[in-house]
Amino acid sequence: MTGEAEAVGPPAAEYDEYGFVVPAGALGREIVRYKQQFQPKAERRVTRWERFRRADPSLSNRRRLKRLVRKGIPDSFRKEIWAHCLGSQRLRDANPNKFESLLREPLSDETLSQIELDLTRTFPNNKLYKYEDGVAKLRRVLRAFAVHNVRVNYCQSLNFIAAVLLLFMDEELAFWTLAQVVSSEEGAKGLHIDGYYVEGMDQLRADLRALERIVQRKFPNAYASLRREGVELEWVCQEWFHTLFSTVLPIQTTLRVWDCLFLEGHKILFRVALAIFKENELRISKFQSLEEVMVSMREISSHQVDHNSLLKAAFKGIGRLKRAQIRREQAYGERMVAEENAAAQARRERHNQAHPPPPAKPQLPALDNPGHGEAGGSGEESPVGAAVREAARRLESVIDSCYDSILGDGDDDVDVSPVDGEPPAARLPGSIPALSPDSVFSYLGVSVSSMLQPSNSSDATRSSVNVHRGDNALATSPAK
Template sequence: MAEVNLADYDRYGFKVESQHVSRQQWEKMHATVVNSDKKHLPKWDALFRSNRGELPERSDKIKKLIRKGVPTQFRRKVWLKYSGALDRMDMNPGVYLAMVGRERQQIDRGVHPVNEFVDIIERDLNRTFPDNLYFRADPPIAAPAPPYWPGNAAPDGPISLIASLRRVLVAFSFFNAEIGYCQSLNYIVGLLLLFMSEEEAFWTLVVITENLLPAGMYTKTLSGTITEMKVFKDIVKDKCKPILTKVKEGGIVELDMLTSPWFLTLYINVLPNECVLRLWDTFFYEGSKILYRIALAVLKLIESDVIKLKDAMEVVQYIQTAPKRMTDVDKLMKAAFQRFGSKAVGHLSHHDIDRKRNEASAALNGGSASPSARPSTSSSLSSRS
């Protein structure tokens, strides 16, 4: 294979430069993230020391710490603990391996294809992060293991995560027959695998689809996604109406068509990776309201620029591409949680979202809320604010 310059890749194996982010912009973002890690590391170290090396139960203190940023080396533990994935995994020993083995059982029985999703998964494997060092069929020999991946110790050779991605996705397609597989899940699992083992990524995907997000987000009908976009549109009408009006006036596409990929991929390929990871820190602790807060923050930050545009297609393209250039992680997170000021999202709680979700679901289902309107994980969260 062609030689690669490892200096062109970040610590997660992604290319530093893109058509949206220059090397200089990336270096500035990276320096900010590294400095943030150093700044908050002593508090996290003290937290672990005071709890005998473990993470404590939920509290306002933990929520504030997480909102300020989780040092990269602690992300795996934080995500697993506060998402509920660790508990699910501990309560279901052997289940992941059993799901992995289900494919072989089907093959031995002469069943082909083993289920309706395997061929689709196969097609998506090489489309998942094609420029990432660890998702290439022929990874460069010089590439180290992902820095915070559990298998980092003395790898025997170059690591490709494609086989791991396939196992997790196929196992999940057997485990959750209602969803099976939906495009977007490959990106979510791919990013998880840079931080954790296959089994951990599997159970994290389970809690994302069963607990952290509303039902129906990834089913064939995408009923949950349709409901969420109706909810989001209603919230935008309250908090960011000028953009909604601008898009509607253009007559090319509805705003929900532009923003639904943000929710489905949990912002992968929408925001720069460091922003995605910071967002995920809070998402795994606070649930789906974070997706709304970030979406509103993005719209608030680009609102003045969008309103100035005259051409309808330019409006659409700007909304699609502007988030990819948002390299100021702290600015984005501040906008998401700030309650006052011209760029503020304001108050937006799980209660607000659940109420609107029930209303939207009832409207879409002739007056009665559907199962897709199940509440988010707000009941298990320490705060609904």
């Protein structure tokens, strides 16, 4: 019986060398086939890297390093080369106890809860993050980063970047590498993209505007196809840049992109995005509907299995793309984002003017033990003081009821029809005056003296107050 159950049950998951489940179907077969096809090249590259490391232990020959990095860093060298390119190893050496001390610092409940929520969403198809040990490592890296980078704190997408780093690095080095990826603290190294992960994401939005201009110029047919279907380029490409392609490309391709990204800087994001359009320009140009665009663009990125062809397109197929050109387009994007932000602020101000918040209820001043003797004196509260305190308590309750009746729950129309003897201005939510104790007593028609009159029986009525709003009346119950 057990044998039959095993025979008809689903096959056991197959994992790649990085711990990810190999996709089922045609995509999985394509990944396996390409890996086998690429294996001879991969072995030759390992030999070249070993020879280079023996000849240049300090990695001082940047020209040679760049040429090798563009061909791909072997897995056995990635930890060392990434840390060198980003400067994270030097930061770790200069701050030997920093990581552990950051973990002892408090974080807000909001940040902690967001990190915990994202932990369960981070690469559930990777076996490292199926178990608590891997999740705990990722948690510590994200918490330390949130304390360390005050400007960013924590933002979704950082969990995916940190999770990929942990496939090659221990927690402490992964933390320093993440810090360098986002906001460089080591010389000219790092990506300097902290503006991707702060409120408003202005830097990310500006870069996407810049990318849109370059795509429109280099691939006009593909761009026209997207616009014809009403698709903004940022809908497609925001995740590409925000996660550094880690959630959209196959892991083998992501790693090849990161090899170049960590050495050459974030211009590589533009080159790789343009290479995807270059490799798929004809297909993109034939899109016929919004649904086809959104589904197909996701499929296109997930099927970029041939990382060698993609990187060749990034460096040769897209034509010239100088840093100065990218910077000019980024400056344009920054102006566009500034204009969008100014327009949004103006809309908020107009909305606030048209829908002002309801006024706060007036607060009666605290009565500091009225009826006592001089300051610092002691003794029992006088009858006058006790009566004033009781009057203030009851009046405060009446005022609450009055405001509730006037303002309702914030949605009811306010009845502003005149009532005999009632000051209209006092009933309008937009013009309710500040109330002093004297004006409160005067407005409600209550005299302190009437509050002080002793009752002749236990059921005597001490006061009765009616506050009108239109035809409705609120009356305090007689004090018994």
